[in-house]
Amino acid sequence: MIKISKFIGPATLLALAVAAATPAMAKDYTQFGIEKDLPGTCSYEATDAKDYSGRSLNVITHAIPVIGEPTALHAEQFAALTGAEVNVVHVPFGDLFQRIMIPFQSDQNAYDVLFYASLWIGDFNRFLEPVPQKYIDSTGMSDVTDSFTGVATWNGEMIQYPMDGDRHYLKYRTDIFDNAEVQAKFLADTGSALTVPETWEDYNKVAAYFNDRDWDGDGELNYGSAEVAKRDDLMFSAFISRAAPYAKHPDVKGGFFFDLETMEPLINSPGFVRGLQLFVDAQKSFPPGGNNFGLGDEIFSFGGGQTLMSYSWDDAYVQANQKDSRIRNMVAAAPLPGAGEVWNRDTGTWDTFATPNRAPYMTWGWSSAVSQMSEEKEMAFDFLCFFANEANAKNDLQIGRFGVNPYRNEHLDVDFWKGQGWEDKTAESYVSTLSDMEESQNRVFDLRVPGVSQFMSSMANGVAEAMAGQKSAQDALDGVAKEWAEITERIGKDRLRAAYANVVKLEDNEG
């Protein structure tokens, strides 16, 4: 019911009226909250020139604020610039899939524009409109990094409109790790030096050491690790991050979750089991209630200064570095911990690595698309193009709660982040961590196949059972593998293989 064009506050309305009435002076768009309009295919100026009055656009997006808030903001701007009516509905993550899927499956043209998690491409691809060439050629699109162009592509065709970049990486507190006193004490207590964890074993050890102590001296207890562990939240992503280095052997090709040839699930292979075991062990370093943390809790916990380390999306990092944050510039980024031993399924052995094996998880992020059923496809793509224009993207990156993260090459610029008030280490470690992931040859991608929710929900359930102590790690994952086989059976191996090949191509760096 958020009808932007109808419920606009009087003041804004006046400002917009002035803006619309005086196109000659319209080079200044600062009343929209941006620093300045940046040139580009879908710049404010370019969009301003379009007239969609009397037409309307239905948009479904995530709940406020993550993605939901920028959607609403840009919808409001787009409406003001073009005269269109833009209706935005905000849906919590857990229900976003079905809210999009039900109309799709019942041929109901409910939404023109969709914002959703990129991994659902396997299910949605049949219902999405390919991005027209003129938008692929747009200034914004050409600068999108290869990873995220890849994520948006299905069978060689771009059907998602990239507007966010996501990956998991490690976040830690520099005021502890770089503190000489703490380092000395750690050495004395454990016999090893305090370094940023290189492996998940290290991570657990450091987390355990710093758990349940008031190491920042604010009178409240602090904890070791904040992780997303709530079953139906995004816990499956956390698990993949943890398991990837043990299960993704740089020399083994042909599938991470499945063996692409046989389509046998690999989810209960020793690599995954090791990852799960470490996840289970890590629970003792969680804050109280930590094993029921959703992403929001994790952000509050690490971003609020409660915990020493965390890994997942950028949100907590940005939150920690907000202007009013108590721990601003006391955090740094690093690649996800790796593994000293990696399971090699070709040989059936554990291979030892001198330099820990890293397997960066290019986890799903937000993406957008236009429905095939839409009767306003042109306006829909214009809106997405406007949403992701240079000025908006830069603006959105700066606001932590928006959940928009670097996905263009120009975003990976230390100076830009320093310009936001980030200090050297905070900005540099961030940019280098992100850039390095782009370079990696051992990346892991989401299982972007039809029925991905079923696979992930089954996996999350198994992981949750192990975490809750209901089953051992091996038993839990055996159960998951069995269910995966059943799901595979229902979907059909060939159909699944065809979809999974898209993912394997990216992982094996053939894309």
Next chain:
Amino acid sequence: MLQIDHLTTAKAKVSLDNVSFLFEAGNIYTILGRTGAGKTELLRALMGLNPLINGDIKLDKENITKRPIRDRNMSLVYQQFINYPHLSVLDNVAFPLRRQGKKKAQAQALASTMLTTVGLGDFLHRRPSQLSGGQQQRVALARAMVKQSRILMLDEPLANLDYKLREQLREEFPRLVADNQESVILYTTTEPREAMELGNTMIVMHDGEIIASGPPADLFAHPPTKDTASVISDPPISFISGFVRDQVLYFGEGQLAPSEGLQLPPDGPVTIALRPDAIEPGGAFTAKIGLSEFSGSQTIIHLDFDFGRAIMMVEGIETFKSGDNLSISIQAEQMMLFAPDGRNITLRDN
């Protein structure tokens, strides 16, 4: 004239079983019977409230068995004081007139007159809940009578009232229904005194059947069956088992030869019915006094004989001591005999 033929209702705890009767206009019929005898069911069946599985109802020769309730031209007063809680007393009584299509003013004028007749002229604008029980029942009565319907039925209308109020309304009753000369009035009650006092014709019901009917005095004097006799008197008639052999009536150790007042049936078992006035103090029989109690000017004495219990009623207030023995006589003229099948087999000379 209301004629009912073979009325039968579906089997239930209490149901009508093949009831036929002819009711004449201008008469008051009191229907006497115990709780569960079928009195209420009969009224409800006439009204159309209880479905019939057999039988016909004819009003002035016209068969109205299937006619909707609202067109039956009957009214019914319930035992519970039921009025429309949401309407004033005046509107309560005007309600049926309004349904007949009368204008509001006219209906209210008629209602107001009727309410004055029943003595509620000062309470027109109260709600029924603000009245006493007796007054509420007067409202119900007024509402039933104001329609001047062909059949006016009253289902134990006084049962829930105070004793003296009951007495007073009974006294007033003939005057209250004086306007309904053309109607058949049916009045049910469990009290024999009330039934005898109010009705021209008394009908006795038992187990869903009409077992006797006639002028109250005749029925009282000659109840045709034992079931009738058992409900028709207050204080109740006492029953004693006995038998006749060789023209002598034996009961316990007592025996009685036929006399002027009473002839005896052929040999066989009989039930002897003793009215409260059939026993008098002084005489050949000996009884133990179980209890004596006053009732107004009379004294009711519960007697224990060797052959059973009986009740004697003597005029005046006299004190008898419980446990004492008393010699009494039994008046053959007041005695009745019933056959084992319940038939009245009393034979008298006159």
Next chain:
Amino acid sequence: MNKFYHTLKTLFLLGWSIFVVFPFLWALSTSFKDANAITSGATYIPWVDFEPSTQGWTSLFTNGSQGINIVGPFIDSAAVTLIASLVSLILGTLAAYGLSRFEYRLGFVKNADITFFFISQRIMPPIVLAIPFFLMLKELGALDTIFGLVLVYVALLLPIAVWVMTDFFAGIPKELDEMAMTDGCSPIGAFFRVILPNSVPGLVVAGMFCLIFGWNDFFFAFTLTFTETQLLPVSIVSLNSSVTPWWSLSAFALISVAPLALVAIVVERYMSRGTMSGAIR
């Protein structure tokens, strides 16, 4: 009443009152917090424990990007709830009256079975119905409309109205309607002229239950709408993002509870008069 018992009772009432009020007080306090006030552990009293902020409240009346505007959803919610409650109440009252006064028979199906059929609708978990309802409303072109939601809510609320009113009518002596019929009303007339005017307590209770269950439904409001029609519970979950704005949620919760708190006052009034006896059984 001995002293021990009295003390026990007072403590129990006190304890329960605190339990009842606690989440509201917490929400009230939280609605004036900001991120810093929340992440630093539990705080309670503004100015003492934390610096109050009004962003939770202002966001409810601001548009678009800065928050969610609850005025529209509030009106939609009220419209759907009121219309559906009214329709359910009318249909339910008629049916309940019929079930309490007449005998129905359809093969082996009797009154009790029909009543059970009505009430059994509540046993159905909403998930069962989500997709079929979606398809049905799609065929009717009623998706994302107030009409469509009213239709679904009627199915949801009708059993409640039937349940309450059947019990209520069972408490009204059937002699009352019989009397009306002998006084010249048709069965339908008897219902409207006599029974209905005397059913206000039952209607109030049934109406109240309909309002509560209608107002508070989340699932169908969520599944069967897109953008045009949006109900209050749905707009609150649109705040349930991965970063939850506790302050807006709290303010929102307090606002959405307010209208039904008024209902509580009405209900209490009827209850203490004892007029509800028979209305609930």
Next chain:
Amino acid sequence: MLSSKHFFLLPALLTLVAIILFPLLFTVRVSFSSWDVFQSGLDFIGGSNYVRVFADDRFWQSLQRLSLLSIISVSLQYTLGFALALAVWKQVRGGRLLRVLFLIPMMTTPVVMSVIWRTVFHESLGPVNDILSAFGVGPVPWLSSATGAFISVLIVEVWQWTPFMFLLLLAGLVSLPKEPYLAAAIDGAGTWRTFWQVTFPLMAPITIGALIIRLIEASKIMDTVYVLTSGGPGTATETSSYYIYIRGLRDFQIGYSAALSLVYLVIMIISLTIIAKLLLRTLVGKDE
């Protein structure tokens, strides 16, 4: 009479049938199809969804959990609601205010209040553990341990729905006759005996109605679990409807979830009927 009796029943009956019949029949049809996220439409796969239901341990466990949860929560609601109703039945100072107050939770939207409760139970940032720690207790793993999560869900359910019981029972209490109480006092019965011998039997019909209605509603518990624990930790608070929800709308296995729903529906109707009969027999002593 024939037509008017239908005038009353038919509008509601037909409306309900019209609204509910299609969804119901459709669900039956769908349950024989393999409608899934990757395959929309009604093919026919026989009873294989049902075969799967009977082998689905997670479903049967969720049903057990649901029984446990709804029986415990409804019993608690009944006991507490009755106690509260008894406590404010007779004159109490501020009685009216208390009555209004006690009613309010049932007026609130479960999904909204669950969000608030989630913040209340937040183990490090919420007030409950903070207050408990002042007494040296805790931190209690409200949402992160199986028992804790179960208890949290119980607490929220009790908070939300005890008022419903309170309302029904208090309305019943105020309409009770006085004489039996006087008789009990004369017989020398104390508070406890009076309750069990007088109040409780007199309230039996209301008790049955209230318990059944609450059991029906409680068995659908969904919003609370959804917001509070998402069925976790592990599957500790996963109830049947939540499980069906996951299968149906998260996994989008429409065909399978339809089969689950119908099996669930049949089980619920049968067990509620049995419970109702049992209650009727034990509380009212009706033989049928």
Next chain:
Amino acid sequence: MAKIVLENLGHSYLSNPKGEHDFALKPVNLTWEDGKTYALLGPSGCGKTTMLNIISGLVPPSHGRLLFDDQDVTSVPTSARNIAQVFQFPVIYSTKTVRQNLAFPLECRGMTPSKIKQRVAEVATLLDLDYALDMPARKLSADQKQLISLGRGLVREDVSAILLDEPLTVIDPQMKFMLRRKLREINRQTGMTMILVTHDQSEAMSFADEIVVMKDGLVQQSGTPEELFSQPQNDFVGYFIGSPPMNMITLEPNLGSLSTEAINLTKPLPAAMPVGNNVSIYQMGIRPEHIVMVDKESDSIGKGTIIKIEHLGVDGVVTLKLPTGVIIKAKTRKHTEMTLGDTFGIRVCKKNALLYIDGTLSSSLN
């Protein structure tokens, strides 16, 4: 068992009663002896229920004291008063059997099981309920349920009095008769004081050794049934006791005596005439039962024509119209032999014609 004394006992539901009419029960002194039967009789709203509630302890009286065996129990709670009560509508413990119902008061008092068993057996025999002991109490008929209520009082050996609050209302007339007798027998056998509240004068007369007639919160007269019948203290008692009510014939002061043209019967004029304008009303009260109808030719104090005959069974009520238009009622057993329009002579024994001045029995002049 106890003597019950009402000492200046009165009650007003108002906190600060201003006058007489504010009292639901006007202060009264009464003494009830142990072991007798009493009835509180009056129309609804007369205060009889208030009095009963005061005795049972449900209502604390605003004035006066209540003594059980000279002990002040005014503020003793119901449970400690050792009374038993039977209510208008049967009160039973519906979940219990008859046996458990009867045992309940003893269980509450912590009596030993063997003693309970013995008492229950005794009482069941007394009430003829042996056969029903193991039946669920709720399945019994209304009159049996009333017996159970009574039995719960009887099992206790410490009962001071059994209060009966219109216990026969819901009972069929025929059963009423039996139950009433049962109550009397129990009173005789156990010697328990019983107090019956009723609006039915015949019930009160037949049940009670002594009746308290009440109206508007005021005790009108208290005495034996015989006294109430033959010497009603005022016109209300004359009206309320007896059916049909007492005939009241207005008398005029005439030549030093009070007389009427209707019948030939006079009463002496009271010595002290009322002062001022207050003209007193003089009436002669004659019970219908005391009017003897004789042949119109015989010696009589007046003649009347029959205008109505009510047939009540054994006896009947005959309404006579005297030549002056005064209407009187007579009760007779010969009604069946009479017809409307017949003229009869009337005789009344002088002692049965009572003088009432302003509605109050003038005891000195009768």
